[in-house]
Amino acid sequence: MLIVLIISAIFMSLCIFLYQGVHINDKELENDFWANFKVYWKQGITNSEYSRLKTHIYQKNHDIIFFNDSHHNKLKMPDGMRSEDNLSITINNDGYVAPQTYKWYSKTTHTRYLLKVQLGGGTYKIYEEYYE
Template sequence: MIIIKQLKKSKFGFTNIEMIIVLMITSLFIGITLFIYPNIKNYQRNDEQKFWNSFKYQWDSIVMSTKINKNEKSKITSTIIVNKNNVHFIYWNGVNKSLNIPNTMSIYGNSYIIDIKSGGYVAPATYRWHSNLLKNDYIQTFQLGWGVYHIE
């Protein structure tokens, strides 16, 4: 009983041990944050690189498929539709493949459509993409004919 009365009287705040425990927990959280945050940016950068690699693969596939099926009697056309969230590759034979745009990237404007005509002809065009992660723009240029494009 006497101990309880003494404990009630001596309420001055944290003891040194309690303060050390609080500082250790706080420094642990700060340390984890400092080591994890750069890795998160690397993962996001990798997402953008994976997107461009996948876009290139799908682009080459759809252009080659359309070129191979060159037929003057039938007008074969493949289409690529780019909107805010994803890119749709619609092949001439009805095959439809989609590619999600990473959250760190966006296109200028609402959407755009690229038509690939028989023989691989693509109308010249330039589209801009913005990377929130790298704080810069990608300029995607499609050249006249042969289905060639560049990223700057």
Template sequence: MKYPNKSGFTVVELIVYLGVIAGTLLINLTLIRVINVSSTQETSFWRSVHNSWAEADNDAQLHKRAYFVQIQSHQIVFVPGNQKEKQFLVEIPKELHPGKVITLRINADGFVSPNTINWLTKDGRVKYVQKIQMGWSGYELEQKF
């Protein structure tokens, strides 16, 4: 018996279609997971920098002494002025490195000289710009890409 004007998908076509959609979703979820791993490390890094910076600033103002922030190629070191107190170390993720090695000074009153630090990827492209403001010891972080 023939069916006149049969329209729609066959079961085989529907299974192939669903297989393609499921494969596309799996690939996208895998890529998202890989991307989030690197951004999670960077988020953790910037959170640690922020917390260490705030702790150094508060300690400098509380004890009326300067703090030095040494931005090195693989780590950031927060050193109290008398260097007998505990230092804070923050490891820089392997995907990032500072554009320059620099030492900043958080004064006893919390002021910091203005400065700009470019954070580069492995291939030398600018990923973040960290602007340190005078008049308050904080910084502004801009993501470039």
């Protein structure tokens, strides 16, 4: 009976350790998503200024699409993450983006992300808020 108890304790401690690792990986996936979003965002502004065409950013299923006539990029959102309402951002042909705030929610990390587009060449900032 003691041997069964020791084996059970070892198994349970391994499960707890692995479960904590899953949450770290979810946060890393979200950080990678935002890093890729930044790259696609800059590319969208550059493409709009160069081609003089508007770039549209929208959500389709679980992907964020960056689209203009000359380029098309697709960025997959991490599982458990969603954008609020219908995401629709337009980068004008001069690189200007109207100031707005867009919200994303993550069920896995209990984080609300605020993407605040600001004046000045289509720059933005990401703010994180945690909720229960």
